[in-house]
Amino acid sequence: MQTRVTVDGNLPLATSQKLRVLLVEDEALFARAVTKRLQQAGYACERAETLADGRAIARQFLPDLVLLDMRLPDGNGLDLLAEFVTKGIAVVVMTAYGEVSDAVNAMKQGAVDYLKKPVDLEELLLTVEKAQRTDSLKHQLDYSRQRDSHASEGVEFLGESPVMRAACGQIERIAQLVSVTAGVPPTVLITGETGTGKDVAARLLHQCYATQERPFVHVDCASLPADLIESELFGHEKGAFTSAQGSRCGLIEAAEDGTLFLDEVGELPLALQAKLLNVLERRMVRRLGSTKERPVPARFIAATNRDLQQMVIDGRFRADLFYRLNVLSISMPPLRERGGDIELLAQHFSRQTERRYGLSPREFSAGAIRLMQGYAWPGNVRELKHQISRAVLLSRSHEVAVEDLALPQQSPSQPVIAAVDQPAGMTLDEAEKAMIEKALKQSGGNISEAARLLGITRMTIRYRMDKHGLKDA
Secondary structure (H helix, E strand, O other): OOEEOOOOOOOOEEOOOOOEEEEEOOOHHHHHHHHHHHHHOOOEEEEEOOHHHHHHHHHHHOOOEEEEEOEEOOEEOHHHHHHHHHOOOEEEEEEOOOOHHHHHHHHHOOOOEEEEOOOOHHHHHHHHHHHHHHHHHHHHHHHHHHHHHHHHOOOOOOOOOHHHHHHHHHHHHHHHHHHOOOOOOOOEEEEOOOOOOHHHHHHHHHHHOOOOOOOEEEEEOOOOOOOOHHHHHHOEOOOOOOOOOOOEOOHHHHOOOOEEEEEOHHHOOHHHHHHHHHHHHHOEEEOEOOOOEEEOOOEEEEEEOOOHHHHHHOOOOOHHHHHHHOOEEEEOOOHHHOOOHHHHHHHHHHHHHHHHHOOOOOEEOHHHHHHHHHOOOOOHHHHHHHHHHHHHHHOOOOEEOHHHHOOOOOOOOOOOOOOOOOOOOOOHHHHHHHHHHHHHHHOOOOHHHHHHHHOOOHHHHHHHHHHHOOOOO
């Protein structure tokens, strides 16, 4: 309740203002006792004796929480409950003994909790604190859902290269399959080098699902603090550890029935890999310090730039988790394999920068295009985007020239295996195939080692082996 989303959609702002509680109660002695106890606890409190007074005071006082009696001189508290709930105000109802049906109806209509009279003041105070935490979490999740919804709008892939069309085809087929799947949705693993657009692929899948209006929770496993990662993912109860001053929902729970995107899943510690596997297998999560399990209806998408198969061999990633994540897979191609897409993407990022900063349209010189197409782009699309933005901002004319790009000089890499003798008439494809065959032979058929010898990734050598019809040894 002390955290709100601003009307212009900016970040929620924390405020030190006292929580405002409106007590709608006609029993004078009880009302005075409640008001005094709430004020002692640091709350701002106002009292109304009737439904009419409650409406009038609420318009001026703007309460964060309403304590609402069910039996009032001018009607039933349920008549006022809906009005408060519609305005986003948390309501705790108070009912006399034997009026359980009123409490049930109130909870169905949106009350966050109820108390039975006679009410113990300390129990009331605990209920108010609980309602405050619940409402604060609700607003945080509402903000997160709204923010991620905007972030997903207009997400698309640009590219006409064969490898990009193949990747988009994978996304479309998986989206169609998952959207009609009944029961537990299959997990999806997205692989690719850093900067190839794995997060965009995940958002596209989320958009295509039947639950696209649901939350999209992006978890960067590589950036989570080592000492807090378990609590961040699974949540915790009050007192679960020294600094756990209250209960907290984990990111897995926060995904609700939307999508949980585990980015860089290969960075998870082994101990947490076992807990994640348990969640995926049983579709239940248990917070730290809790004995209660909660269902997990979310769809899981994982992504990695690591070779998980090799990590399994090395004992750094659980084999059972790898197989559980790798039910459906998408491979994102590196930019250097996308040919003409580089010019298309460069023009797209140039237009984005021009619109953002109000610049006139820029074009790329023939030399700049050749330079971009000949560059290896180790940072892939992310690196291209940053370089184009920089070049457009620094360009002094309407043409982006070679010097504006300021790409780093690429020193010729030292060959890690002897060059293949190229007989007269051997094509480039034939030479490439021969190099891969030689690397595989030199590595004893170990694909990861062959990729290292060639200075390329395992995914790249796999793609080129398929291209040339080379089979695993």
